[in-house]
Amino acid sequence: MDLQLDALNEALKAVKTLRSSVGNFFVTLSQGVRSDHGEDNKETKFILELQDLISEVNSHMRRVDQTCSCLAPAPEGLYNLGNTALLAQETTQDRQALYSELVESYKWTDKLHDCSNLTVSYLQQNVMKRTYVNAAGNAKRRRYTPSSHNVPPQTVDNVIASVDRLFSDMTLTVTRPYATNAILQITLGRSLKAVVAFKGLMIEWVLVKGYNEDFVSENGHLDLWTESRYQVFRKITDNANAAMLHFYSPIHPDLAVRSFMTWFHSLMTLFTDSCRRCGNHLLLGMPPTWRDFRTLEAFHEDCKP
Template sequence: MFCCVVMSKDKNALSTSDAGTSLDVGTLQALEAIRELRSNATKMFDLLQQDQGGKDDGEEDNSALANAMSNLAHSIPDQIETLEKFITCFARQGSTFFHQNAGLLIRNDPADETHLYESILSSYNWIRRAREHAQWTFNFLNPMARRSQSKCLRKVFPPSFLQMNPTFMSNMLPFMQRQYPGLHITTIPRGRSTILLMVTVRQVPSLADPSRPPSKIFEAAVLWRGLQIEWANVKGPDESFYDDSGKLCLHRRSRYAIFRHVTDNVKGLIQQFNSSLTTFPMPQTVVRHFFSWLYYYRNVFAEPCCNCKKILKDNLPPSFREYRDSKMYVVHENCR
């Protein structure tokens, strides 16, 4: 019994090796047939070119050229038929073939430069909000469609991001202004659950000259919808969010490149803030982190970069602050 098993294993090994050897031989024969076919086709085109260029030659040369062309014309179909026979010997691959270096082509190394994280987080946030709105609409319209069948309407609950204690912001904002000197916050009601915050960051008066008034560094407009930040915009000290007629013009970007970069960074933090708000047990801690991160931009023109140790690079100060780090990491946009 053992001898039979050994013999069967030897036969399988021999058959596998024979299959590999036959496959290699078939590959070499197919490559040789391709080489001969290309060589004969090249010779055929060369002879045709000679025939067109030398029409005034003798009859002997023309007869030799015709014989050579007839031989090549008979050999090329035979070689094509031979190549087709070799091709049928190859087995078709069952799955998609990937080269070993295909993984290097799939990788996306410059993810930070393309701001992929902010885009994905923004898409996820909008999909989550659309789902909550759809659920809210379904809960509101479904009882109305079945009013004749049901005795009482079910209670409609607003989405989670619209639920806010009225005293929460009124108690939180004065506390933030006392904790961070130079931070001035003005509230402008925009609806039932929407509040527009005009955040002004000023320089703290120095002890050497207390009579000098604090200078304005920048002003930010932050739109809150419940406990969720919908939108933000940052402008310079000499810019205003009001137009010539006295109306609010919130969506006009700043004239200065540094404050446009700050606005982009604030929008990136908003996505992180909104994603952490639904899973964080204490929303006041997240709100405090947002204002502390925004307040840290008061040193935007005085603090050097952590990488190059310079304040100016490409005529811009370091405008990027790390979102998820407890210690603020200040770098230029090109030093990240």
């Protein structure tokens, strides 16, 4: 079986070479006499070049004949297709094309199998795991188990209290309507309001609304999901959740919370800051809703770097 496959592979290579040589012949023939043939006897040089190409085609043709002679002859009669041979007995026009569709489905399945094997080999290399390494000396690498989602409520209150002392113009109120996980309600001057949902000391969700909106549902419970009716605060909600993911740190969760709160406090001047790039207060009816994570500079959505 392996010898037959090798012979078939050689025959296919010979056919490919033959087609290439025939293509070169017709390309040269279509170009005619060229400038690189010179001025003297250029027609003779062109004919000699064609003769060389024809000789090359004949040589490749003999090679194809030799390789094809090594192949086993095709079996006489119909191939044994198993139960799929019964499909040829169908008289309905729609079912006569079923065999070709079946062959395509087998090809697709084989390709999916090959891609799955490649995916498994890449995943087994463990390249998607994030490991925090102790950089002291030649210490062994050790995976730290994130525990920021499982901390005592008192630790969460202490971190929030430190943030409250850091920003006196930002009002923070902590409630726990859902077991021990804290819900932080923020009032930022007279610009906006927000709720920040914690799981332990890890921020899970941020929702921002206008100063004249509330977070109470129709049944009187805290509503964490209904978006603001103003487009500007819906955009700030998206940016705040992006900032929450940016500052996330399982090793230093308290630093992640302080960094996020510092970024969020920069929205105090939402309606007074001008864009750092274009210098305008409004662009397409929107104030600069984006704040750079490092410099806290204000940018419009279309102007941010």
